[in-house]
Amino acid sequence: MATKSKTNGSAPFADAPINKSLSADDKIALLREMIRVRRFEQVALTQYQDGKMGGFLHLYIGQESVATGTISILGDDDHVITAYRDHAHALAVGMNMNECMAELFGKATGCSKGKGGSMHYFAPDKNYWGGHGIVGGQTPLGAGLAYALKYQGKKGACLCYMGDGAINQGAFHESLNLAELWDLPVIYIIENNGYSMGTSQERSSAHPEEGLAARAKGYGMAWAQIDGVSLYEVRAGTQEALERAYNESKPTMLEIMTYRHKGHSIADANAEKYRSKEEIKKYMDEHDPITFWKNVLIAEGHITEADAKEITKEATKEANAAVKFADESPYPNVSEITDDVYWEVDNNTEAGRTGRHFFG
């Protein structure tokens, strides 16, 4: 949840070096990224309601500044891993809407060939390691990606995202201990939207007065709390953590305050019961990161309302084209069920040909 409202255009953190270096085009590109994420998900929602996909659909709407802002400052040796609310991170690292929409539809052209679904997007060629379904389960993996970077002598970091509901999982605490103990360049990013599914933060998490990230103090780890409504603040806060990772090989815990406009997933029938309609409306009206950034760009004279509308129109067109692509794509073949289980089998190596790997 947002700590405080900053919806005027004066934009704190605009002077941070990482933000001062942004050109007008860069800033517009960031707006476009956030709008693309939102339109992708809004269109996906309509498709879900039309019965085009199965299972869960966890929407990121309202949180776009977090993935967009943090990933916008990454370099070639930086890596990303997140939980199941993973569409925004996927688009931010450069995955395209077609492969992402097709994955939701369970099609062979999906980014995981229809084997993963909404919660399990991957793009290792873009340093994107998922897309993980079990709350907190990805947090040791994030430490491991950082371990590998350090082992290989690379100056990079791993951004490991989770929701505020993940912070009470044991695996996360074990990861924090290892990260600090072994000086791993991992940045744990708690996307604090205030609710672990339908349970509010106050009903789920004991924490120091300063916030959830302040738990890092127990591990002697650096931490910060960031108001996620502003891309400027998200980028500036993340940059500090990145520099700590690059220069000192030290971890950081960031808590980025945000809000999801929709329920935990589309299947969440109580999204307007455990939260008041007034609360949701307040965040949508006063803390929406896209509206905020659009207003910053208008105030800075880079765009007009009409330009923003045009960007939205383009994003809608792209999302609709992705639906068409997904609709027209074939389903995977049943024969592919046993592909992608063992590397050695898939690559027809001697090991893959030795012994029986599949039964039944």
Added chain:
Amino acid sequence: MARKITYREALREGLDEELAHDDNVVIIGEEVAQYNGAYKVTEGLWDKWGDKRVVDAPISEAGFIGMGIGASMLGIRPVMELMFYSFAYVAFDQMMNNAATCRYMSGGLINVPIVVRGPANGGTSVGATHSHTPENIFANMPGLKVVSPSTAYDAKGLIKSAIRDNDPVYFMESTVLYGQEWEVPANDELENGELIIPIGKADVKKEGTDISLIAHGRAVITSLEAAEILAAEHGINAEVVDLRSIRPLDEETIIDSVKKTHRAIYIEENKPFCGVGAQIASTIQERIFDYLDAPVLRITSVDAPAFYSPPIEVEQLPQAKDIVAKALSIC
């Protein structure tokens, strides 16, 4: 004849050779470095290879095994030691969900070349929590490989293959076997200069004609003892087949053996329900029912959590006398 070394030393040699073979191999686990290993498998490796290659982990199995999985996705080849395989249950989500399914759910974009090794056996009076034998549990999961060597020779050859394998390999040893010696040739006695045993190939440990005793892990050694008694006291020539690898499984060696002997017993220290023997018995009856002269039988641990009391625990696990009695019932 070849020199003799212990199962423990064989594992150590295998680990040492793979540390030399590939800079990306790193050994991580509780007490593996400065303490020289809780069971001394890694003794001397930290002295030789230093902090980067042999790493002491805190008691934090979910954390460090999950970390190894993440590191392996970027090309590191972690060899994680579980002090007891029973502790795998603390890391179950990492070992079942992440190691086994990341490749699948990414549509084949990722692979996880990790080895998780450690002792998975009863028989040492450490109570139920430290005596688990989860080979059937992990072998149930597609994406995982499960290996269980019964001799020093196999332990060395298989650990090297496991480390070079590009899929997750769960390598289950036995503390009872660690101190036992077998012939293991030195590398300069070998044609290829090193001992590599492919995963997925069973081994006939003793040839015979009258009954197949099929087993994995330490139960192979018990079966060899039983075969000697059967031969000496009952004139029965038993064949002993060692799976070595449970998944992938060498069905052909099993089938060939039972076709010859027409009788089979599966012996394991695991529990009976959905045990490895259940899979093997199903395979035999499905493929060569007409060759059988008797039902396929199974010998397992008595179906209860591991008993602490030393003389009772001995009776809970398969012994040579149990195998002899069961063999006589169908021969």
